[in-house]
Amino acid sequence: MKKCRYCGKELDSDLEFCSNECENSYRKIIENDRHKIKYFILGIILGFLVMFYGVVSSRNCMIGGGIIVMGITVVLLPFTTPETIALFGNKKSRFIGRILGMILIAVGIWMGLIR
Numbered sequence: 001m002k003k004c005r006y007c008g009k010e011l012d013s014d015l016e017f018c019s020n021e022c023e024n025s026y027r028k029i030i031e032n033d034r035h036k037i038k039y040f041i042l043g044i045i046l047g048f049l050v051m052f053y054g055v056v057s058s059r060n061c062m063i064g065g066g067i068i069v070m071g072i073t074v075v076l077l078p079f080t081t082p083e084t085i086a087l088f089g090n091k092k093s094r095f096i097g098r099i100l101g102m103i104l105i106a107v108g109i110w111m112g113l114i115r
Helices: 020-034 037-057 059-077 081-088 090-114
Strands: none
Touching: 020 090, 037 081, 059 081
């Protein structure tokens, strides 16, 4: 059964959205996200480079720091895959993305400070 691409409600028809409000909200979010993708990619690459430097230099704090940078990037810019959006809707997918970003931050703190 198809679900609304924005809110995730189940649909009876072949439409992609349950209402005009959902469609307008979805289109507005997609338009705004196009400008932010470069920052998301930059944040992930920066986090990876910091983490890679930590691996090469055997510094746990740098490894954790890189994971924290990636987690902050995911919390601030929670882009999810089209499959996740199809399964849960855009609204819930962003929430799930933010939760996973917070988990990344927690893992980074554990790696850098506690371990």
